Amino acid sequence: MKVTVTHIPEEGLTREFLKDGDWFHSLLPERDGTDIAIERISGQYTAAKIGRTVSVRGSIETEVTLGCCRCLKEFVLPIRAEFKYTFVPVEKMSNKEELELTGEDLGFGYYKDDLIELDLIILEQIILQIPMKPLCDVACKGLCPRCGIDRNVEQCDHETTSFENPFAVLRQLKINNGKN
Numbered sequence: 001m002k003v004t005v006t007h008i009p010e011e012g013l014t015r016e017f018l019k020d021g022d023w024f025h026s027l028l029p030e031r032d033g034t035d036i037a038i039e040r041i042s043g044q045y046t047a048a049k050i051g052r053t054v055s056v057r058g059s060i061e062t063e064v065t066l067g068c069c070r071c072l073k074e075f076v077l078p079i080r081a082e083f084k085y086t087f088v089p090v091e092k093m094s095n096k097e098e099l100e101l102t103g104e105d106l107g108f109g110y111y112k113d114d115l116i117e118l119d120l121i122i123l124e125q126i127i128l129q130i131p132m133k134p135l136c137d138v139a140c141k142g143l144c145p146r147c148g149i150d151r152n153v154e155q156c157d158h159e160t161t162s163f164e165n166p167f168a169v170l171r172q173l174k175i176n177n178g179k180n
């Protein structure tokens with residue numbers, strides 16, 4: 001998805017977009033092991049320019065299907081993201097400017113040949129919202145490490161270690177208090 005800078009009218013340019021999972025996966029580094037099920041990405045952006053400096057702001061809406069890291073069940077995580085970037089032509093890049101901007105303004109980029117590429121920005125915004133350890137629910141009880149049943153739906157007789165179960169820790173504290 002590219003924006004041609006000379007085509008941006010004075011009053012700005014607004015576009016809607018709709019992308020699919022193939023588009024998303026084609027942007028990911030090859031075989032990076034990321035297994036993200038995503039089907040539909042929609043959003044819009046507005047580009048405006050002052051001279052040759054272009055500001056682009058937009059929003060993205062999508063849903064990803066992830067596997068819970070505790071119970072392994074698949075669940076859908078809705079994602080909404082907003083982004084705002086400023087672009088200057090790469091010819092304007094001087095060492096001084098680069099130093100001033102690096103690390104301070106993350107929403108900053110360069111464009112060349114009159115074209116601003118938005119694909120990677122959108123990809124990044126989505127990736128940033130995907131948790132490293134996805135949970136179907138913050139209270140997910142996970143699988144029993146001994147028999148493997150899903151503790152959210154069934155119960156077994158295997159002890160939950162006190163480390164995993166906050167209530168067991170509380171019980172422990174009460175016993176100790178009683179003794180003292």
Ligand SMILES: [Zn+2]
Nearest residue numbers: 068071136140
């Ligand atoms: Zn879970």
Ligand SMILES: [Zn+2]
Nearest residue numbers: 144147156158
């Ligand atoms: Zn068990």
